Amino acid sequence: MTNESDHNSKDEQPDRRQFIKGASCVIGAVIGSVPMVAGVRVSLSPLVDKEAAESGAMLRLGDLGDLETGVPMKFAIVADKSDKWTRYKDVPVGAVYLVKQKEDAKEPVVAFNTVCPHLGCFVDYRKEETDFFCPCHDSNFALDGKLKNGVSPRGMDTLEVELRNTTEVWVKFQRFKANSKDKIAIS
Amino acid sequence: MQRLKQLYDWLDNRTGIKEHLREVLFETVPGGSRWRYVWGSTLTFTLMIQFITGIFLWMGYSASGQTSWESVYYIQEHMTGGHFLRGLHHWTAQVMTVLLVLHLMQVVIDGAYKAPREINFWFGIILLQLVLALSLTGYLLPWDQKGYWATKVATDIMGSTPIIGETMKQLVLGGADYGHHTLTRFFALHAGILPLSVIGLTVGHIYLFRRHGLTPKKPIKKADEYFWPEQVLKDAVACLAVLVTILVLHFAFNGAHLDAPADPSSAYPARPDWYFLFLFQFLKYFPGHWEVLGAVVLPGLAMTLVFLMPIIGKSERGHRFNVGLLFGILAFAGILTFVAVNADRNNPTYIASKEQAAREAAIVKELAENGIPPEGALALLQGPKLFAQHCASCHTYGGENGLGNSVEKPSAPDLKGFASREHLTELLHPERFESAKFFGNTAHAQKSKMHDFLNDEFDGINDDKDLRADMDLLIKAISAEAKLASQSKLDLEDREAIQKGRELFDEIGCIDCHALGGWNADDYSAPDLTGYGSRNWMLGIVNDPAHERFYGKKNDRMPAFGKDEKLTRRQMERLVDWLRGE
Structure with missing residues (x-):
């Protein structure tokens, strides 16, 4: 050329x-x-497009009588959900552990989001070790949610609990920002 | 600038980019640049638009029977810029078809198919067919009425091909019937196989074009020029004109059309997109088993002749035949298209069907604003369709039949916004209770206790503020029974007023006939207002209005849809959910 x-x-x-x-x-x-x-x-x-935030309403999960003191019990959160164009009714959106406290405790029931505050894996309850254990990066948490050892930046996330009619356990289900030292609600 | 040059040198050192660019840009154009050489470049440009817009549309598209229409609707109506993106993709496809014809015309007229360019011509013809296949497959993807019915016709034509037809059809549809796999297959063709083939053939097409050079329009009057920059500018200006045309079409037609979701149960006048309309019209002249002649044999023959053009065109007479053939085909297609369009324009049934389809599309889009159930948007239309079919012989919905048509001689109340505060404000007005909009044409109008009660207790409500306030309390209380999603916030805010309304309900004597909070057959003679307008209440009255809890023996003509098995439970639920705005 x-x-x-x-x-x-x-x-x-x-x-x-x-x-x-x-x-x-x-x-x-x-x-x-x-x-x-x-x-x-x-x-x-x-x-750019802001989707309608989920309401974070109180949901009735169970009865105080269903729970055993000091033993976490898992409850699925079933709620209405919007995903882009679809509006679902009563589908699983997450899970919580409810731990009934001793008689003299300030709060009768403590609720934890089952998601690990580190990177969002599902945290298991280990009966033998009596702790919560994240199978992804091996963080483990005491039954009061505090970090025992591992890489999680904070303890397990507690949720707002309300007792209605003396025995009904109602929980406000929320999600929190992963991998941050502070607990920041994102829904 | 110096830095840029350094970077360019650095890059060239490692890639040899300068040499490649030179090869691309300094191609000789015999006789200098001309406007008639732009068509190939405009086609490459439109192809590029389709690839870019297509990939971005892909990010929002979901191919399945329950999500195709829904995701396209979402792209179009809810994603920022989605309406424009889809419009661009759609209108570029239309313009591309025109450019294909122009490019082919230029090639044939200039004899650019002659030796040694035969193979390149064949590449071009295959590309033409691939692009048409892209149009055909893309037409179905929104899974709306238009695409669904048109593709059904196209695949049925395929199925009528002798021997291999049925097998081919099943392969294309992914089964015996239209469904998920039809969409996934069409999508794989549209966004995978066909574009890859187009890229491969286009590379070959351009390579061969470069190898043999441009076919100059004779006689050559000017000196040769390089492709860069004179011809590049002409190509760029032509591409700009193409883009402006696409934009004008997009804005003039307000983007790409989206019909109501595909519905195998509803009548729809199937038509292919405009560039296939001539084939559609052609089929009308081949009845019965002759159809294969019009659908497959004759178009196949024409295509074969086009394919053979390089061989036929070896002699000057052959070339003239080719030009004549092409113009013949185009003129024939043009006339058939005109006949088809004209026939539709003068066909009242066709026009009415199109208008109905447009109304249904508008209704379903409005309903989809509140979210679409997981079973898909078609379910949203079931409510209004059931209403139009089963209820609108007596009832109206906002004065219409639920699908936007008028109702002849309505004889029962209008149900739009049933049990809402607005609805009750009108219904419980002494002057309007017995208007044609509500109970005027029913047995519950004149001489009914309700009519007398309203006239005794609320006469002069227009001027009397106290009466108006009392009525508002009553309305709030009764309406709250419906637990309408649209009113949930108001109901929560007005808890006190609702409580007062309930007390008033007892005080002024509504309770003498109607129950509110606890019904039994012995104490109440008029419809139970406990849960009035709620899902259960509505399902109950649709199931059996002559049940003691509702109108009992006073029921005036309304059929027991559930009890008499005129509607299934599921149908009643859809109807009720739609009436309740859910």
Whole structure:
């Protein structure tokens, strides 16, 4: 291939040539960016479009009589859920551990979100070791939720509990930001 | 600038990019740049738009019987920029079809298919068919009425091909019937197999085009030029014009159309997209078993002739035949398209069906605003459809039949917003209770106890503030029984007023006929208002209005839909959920 200047018939008009080159580049950039910008804009919609936050209403989980003092019991959280276009009724959205406290305790029942505050794995209750254990990065927590050892930045997340009609256990189910020292509610 | 040059040199050192660019840009254009050479570039440009917009649409699309329409609806109505993105994809596809024809015309007229460019011509013809296949598969993906019915016709044509038809159809549909796998297969074709084939063939097409060079329009009058920059500018300006056309179409037609969700149970005038309309019209001339001639044999023959153009066109006479053939096919297609469009334009049944489809699309989109149940958006339409079919011979819904049509001589109350405060405010007005909108055309109007009661207790309500306030309390109390989702916040805020309303209900004597809070057959002679308008109450009255809890022996013509098995439980639930705005 030869050099462009050897063969060009319009070299005597450098201004015109420069203009044509510039115009080609500008038009090319403009027409190329239209579909690209249109696409990127939609792909950024999770940052722009705010979805209606879940209500975090109190849910009735069980009865005080169902619980054994000092033994965590797992309850599935079943609630209505919106996922983009779909509106679900009564589907599992998470789980909590309820731990009934001793008679003289300040709170009769403590509730924990079952999700590990480190990176969101499901924390198991180990009966023999009487602790909560995260199978992902081996954090373990005492039954009061405090971190015993491991990499989790904070203890297990407690949830608001209310006793209604003396025995009904109601819990406000919330999720919290993972891997942060502070407990920050995200729903 | 100096830095940029350094970076460019650095890159060139490692990739040899300058040499490649030079090869691309300094291709000789015999006789200089011309506008007639732009079509190939515009097609490459539209292809690029489709790839980009397609991949971004992919991020929001979900192929299945319950999510295709729903995800497209969501992209279009709820994602920022989604309406524009889909419009761009849709209208580029339309414009691309036109550009394909223009490119083909230019190639045939200029004799660019002649030796040694035969293979490139064939590549081009295959590309044309691949792009049409992309259009066909893309048409189905939103799973709306338009795409569903059109594709059904197209695949049934495929099924009518002798010997292999039925097998091919089953393979394309992913089974005997239309469903999840039809969509997943069409999507894999549309976003995977076909685009990959298009890329492969386009690379080959452009490689061969470069190898043999451009076919100049003769006689050559000007000196040769390089592709860069004169022809590049012409190509860029042409692409810009194409983009402007696409944008104008997008804004003029308000983006891409989305019909109501695919519904195998509803009548819909199936039509393919406009560029296949001529084939659709052509089929009308081939009745019965002749159909295969119009659907497969003759179009196949025409395609074969087009394919053979490089061989036919070896002589000058052959070339002239080719040009004539192409114009013949295009003119024929044009006339058939015109005939098809004209026939539809003058067909009142077709127009009415299209209008009905548009109304249903608007209704389902409005209902989808509150979220779509997991079984899909089609379920949302079941409520209004059941109403139109079973209830609208007597009742109205906002003065219409639930699907936007008028009701001839309604004889029972309007049910829009049933049990809401607004509805009760009108219903319990002494002057309106017996209007045609409510009980005017029923046995519960004149001479009924309710009519007398309203006129005795609330006469002059328009001017008397105390009466109005009392009525408002009553309405709040009765309406709260419905537990309407749309009113839940108001009901919570007005707890005290609702309690007062309940007390008033007893005080002024509503309780003498109606129960509110505890019903038994012996003490009450009028419909039970305990849970009035709630899901259970509504299901109860639809099930059997002549039950003692409702109208008993005074029931005026309303059928017992559940008890007499006119509707299933599920149908009644859909109807009631829709009436309750859920």
